[in-house]
Amino acid sequence: MGEQGNKPSTNKRKIALALSIIPGFGQFYNKQWLKGLIFLVLTGSFFVAFSDLLQFGFWGLVTLGSDPAYDHSIVLLVEGILTVLITILGLGIYVLNLNDAFKVGKQRDLNEHPNSIRQQYQNLVGGGFPYLMMTPGFLLLIFVVIFPILFVILLAFTNYDLYHSPPANLVEWVGFQNFIEIFQIPIWRNTFFSVLAWTIIWTFGATTLQVALGIFLAVLMNQKGIVLQKTIRTIFILPWAVPAFVSILVFAGMFNETFGTINEDIMAIFGLGDIPWLTNPTYTKIALIMIQTWLGFPFIFAMVTGVLQSIPNELYEAAEVDGATIMQKFKGITLPLVLYATAPILITQYTFNFNNFNVIFLFNGGGPAVPDQNAGGTDILISWIYSLTMTSAQYGKAAAITMILSLIVITVALWQFRRTKSFQEEDMM
């Protein structure tokens, strides 16, 4: 005894661990027959049920097929991902088995009595409840969200396009070639950087304008002595209330060069009745930013109005006693408080516009076409991905660009969430 007082004299935990390399045997050794049987049966049925899939799944994932007459590369890719997911599940159960055998073995080493079957059952039901509740949601999430994401990631490393598409042809792994080509082949490089540049200008231009207008109007409407305050506020919310796809299509009609009211009725007053809104990229861009401002400011307006109403009046009164001007009050009190309260939402507005497919596509289909690139003049990354997928069948490239886009979004979003308070709260995690 002495120095070894704390160490158990037996080595049941190690034996149990070693035995459970074949799932179930460790539990048998620990005299937990039912549990061992469950593990054993589970493992057996796992191999019986999935042996074909496991065998062909990995083969298909690695080769993507060898004979175009029999093998459909995309089906093989999907089955491959499924195989990987199932394997991960299997490994999870296996680790659970090792872990359990070791833990019970350790309890026996320390001469503690392992839980009886009844206790185990109660543990399972009590501890299993949250898993049970989450299973439907998680399963759906795996199949319609996680599965597609894995698929896109893998697709980015294949040459899947019009000329390499099943059933006539096979798809092959090409490594980083898609990424390299996007940055090396002149037409792809030109397109990528001009689309990226416009995406950034668009995101910052449109979002900043809508935020500024929203805050400005909220402050304006918060003045004392404005009549019909409630009615005007409701009118200001209207662009948000109308579904965006309707408004955008209506705007597409208004800006139409042959019958649209903007040229026909409004610009005609100034003698400028023939502005090429839809055929000149610069004018289309201006129109898009104005439209998004119209669409987006009401939300900011509504939110900031809420914040303003919660700022105590004493702050302004105190400032007035000190002789502050309107601008000083706005800069010193209103703006900091509003920005502090709404900063996280403002950032989500930027990420929203970064991916604002609707306004770009519905207004002018990303067009007009411009020379020397394979995207329209007002295409942002997400609408370019759409047209690469749906019209020119450049799936591999589209997937690679999707990955670049997601990387940008996740970086910004993580940076934002690290700053929010709830991320640091201990209980959140």
Added chain:
Amino acid sequence: MRPNKQRILQLTLSYVVIIAMVVIILYPILWIIGSSLNPGNSLSGSSIIPSDATLKHYRELFDLEKSNYLIWYWNTLKICLLTMAISVALVCMTAYSFSRFRFYGRKNGLMTFLILQMIPNFAALIAIYALANLTNLLDTHLALILVYTGGAIPMNTYLMKGYLDTIPKELDESARMDGAGNFRVFWQIVLPLAKPMIAVVSLFTFITPFTDFILARILLRTEEKFTLAVGLYELIADQFGNEFTLFAAGSVLIALPISILFLSLQKYFVSGLTAGGTKG
């Protein structure tokens, strides 16, 4: 004297801005209503408010033989309501688990949700298209409902979890003392208290599919299956301008009910989005 003069100037300027904004907001709305009443098929050479206004385009839309508009409306409502019902059920269940239990994998699960809610689900549109194609779910409403529901889970679970965290746990515990099981606590204690947030989540999960264009456009092929967003787009995309007045009538019939619904529930939207932004 001076402050008063300054104040009048300030108010006048404010009214100028307000009137300008009201005009900018109302002009497109009035223009589209005017267009919908225009007797011709295209707008060429017409004035904003036609002198010979007619409701014939509305009648045409309601005529099932001439137009699929009512079918699109029905499709959209069906998809939105089902998405809403399934999402709310799943969101409540996952959020309750995350909020009330400390289990193995909870931290990683939350982290997964956090990252997933950042990527818009249409970013994987190639995959969604290819998968729907392989599983023969292309051109079905089921595919759309599944994709919408899956996409709604991460963000709305976060919203709901944030709200459930604010409901005191002592209530659960006292119910447990009285012998209530896990499910009963969920059903009879937590859910009734979470009604305000259930309303918010319902609204979001209803309105998101309603206004979505891209996923519906990718997944739906035949005209009888279209949702309103895709149908309305197709109405003018092929021959822009030739059926503009019909499109205008269709737009008004969507905008009107949705705007009224929205304005009457506006405070839920603001509170929900604010909570979503600050709580993460």
